[in-house]
Amino acid sequence: DSGVTQTPKHLITATGQRVTLRCSPRSGDLSVYWYQQSLDQGLQFLIQYYNGEERAKGNILERFSAQQFPDLHSELNLSSLELGDSALYFCASSAGGGDTQYFGPGTRLTVL
Amino acid sequence: AQTVTQSQPEMSVQEAETVTLSCTYDTSESDYYLFWYKQPPSRQMILVIRQEAYKQQNATENRFSVNFQKAAKSFSLKISDSQLGDAAMYFCAAGGGAQKLVFGQGTRLTINP
Numbered sequence: 652d653s654g655v656t657q658t659p660k661h662l663i664t665a666t667g668q669r670v671t672l673r674c675s676p677r678s679g680d681l682s683v684y685w686y687q688q689s690l691d692q693g694l695q696f697l698i699q700y701y702n703g704e705e706r707a708k709g710n711i712l713e714r715f716s717a718q719q720f721p722d723l724h725s726e727l728n729l730s731s732l733e734l735g736d737s738a739l740y741f742c743a744s745s746a747g748g749g750d751t752q753y754f755g756p757g758t759r760l761t762v763l
Numbered sequence: 764a765q766t767v768t769q770s771q772p773e774m775s776v777q778e779a780e781t782v783t784l785s786c787t788y789d790t791s792e793s794d795y796y797l798f799w800y801k802q803p804p805s806r807q808m809i810l811v812i813r814q815e816a817y818k819q820q821n822a823t824e825n826r827f828s829v830n831f832q833k834a835a836k837s838f839s840l841k842i843s844d845s846q847l848g849d850a851a852m853y854f855c856a857a858g859g860g861a862q863k864l865v866f867g868q869g870t871r872l873t874i875n876p
Contacts, residue, residue, distance in 0.1 A: 653807075684824060684863065694866040696852065707863050739806060745862065749815075752864060754808035 654678065655755035657742050663761045669730040672758045676744030682706070683725040684745075684752060685715055685717055689738040700725055701747070732762045765790040765857045769867035770811040776845045777875050783830075784840045784870045786855030795859045797831065797838045802869070812854070814838065842872075850874045 654677035664670055676683050685697040696709035700719035711717075713730075719725040729736060739759050743752040772795045785862035788797065799811040814822045814831050821829050826846075830839045842849055855867040 653809075681800075682862065686864075693810050693868050694864075696863040696865070699863055709863060741808060743808075743864075747862075749794075749862065751798070751810060752858070752862075753810065753815055756798075756805075759806075 653753040653755065655742060655744050655753055655756035656715040657740075657758050659758060660756065661759050661761075662696075663763065664732060665763055666732055666734060668732050668762075669728065670732065670760065672723045672729070672740055672742075672760075674727070674742030674744075674755055676725070676742075677753055680744035680746050681723065681725070681754075682745045682747055682752075683719055685711075685725070685727050685741065686741040686754075687738045688741060688757075689735075694741075697727070729760070732763050736760065737762045746749040764855050764867040765795070765859060767857050767865050767867040769855055769870050770779055771870045773871045773873070775873040776842075778805060778845055778847060781841060782802070782840075782841045782845055782872065784853050784855075784872065786838045786840070786867055788838060788855070788857045790836075790857055790859060792859035792860050796856055797829075798856045798858065798864070799829070799838075799840045800854045800866075801849075801851045801858060808851070808854075812840065818869055821876075823871065832865050847874050847876065 656675045681702045697711040699707040742755045797814045852869045856864040
């Protein structure tokens with residue numbers, strides 16, 4: 652158990668819908684990262700937050716957004732969902748720059 | 764920008780034998796970190812080992828060790844005394860100052876009993 656929790660574990664929804672994925676980092680970790688793992692793109696970095704502020708952005712679509720709350724949990728919002736958004740979404744946390752990232756169990760999103 | 768390449772999509776090894784997984788990377792960062800993560804069928808990403816680029820000594824964690832060749836930008840993982848529980852996808856990853864990780868495409872490791 653990495654100490655990072657993600658909910659829900661599985662999510663099945665339809666095209667055009669909006670979903671929210673939730674992540675709670677390890678106790679004491681200030682940084683949260685979101686990654687997408689799909690069959691064709693592999694593991695891709697989406698976005699990073701540090702203590703409530705956006706720190707880095709990767710290949711995140713405009714339809715996707717995220718935030719980190721004062722209690723340090725983070726949410727990833729995916730809207731206008733398309734079939735290609737079906738993937739495993741991971742959240743990871745670390746104490747800060749240079750520290751190891753520990754991954755949550757992931758949320759498997761299926762868009763039908 | 765960083766890139767990570769794993770040239771072996773699949774590897775197999777006999778139980779109790781030793782296997783080496785290859786990884787090469789490219790980075791413009793002067794301060795960076797390298798990792799191997801394991802992803803078993805449960806899909807959980809599990810840290811196997813970490814190497815700081817400024818350290819010359821190769822990292823070791825029990826049966827897992829790395830061969831870090833900084834000039835060649837090579838970072839291979841050696842698994843000794845392979846066990847059935849080692850069967851998984853193994854991902855090499857690089858992280859720089861911004862700390863986001865760039866992953867390779869993965870190597871699927873099969874352990875033959």
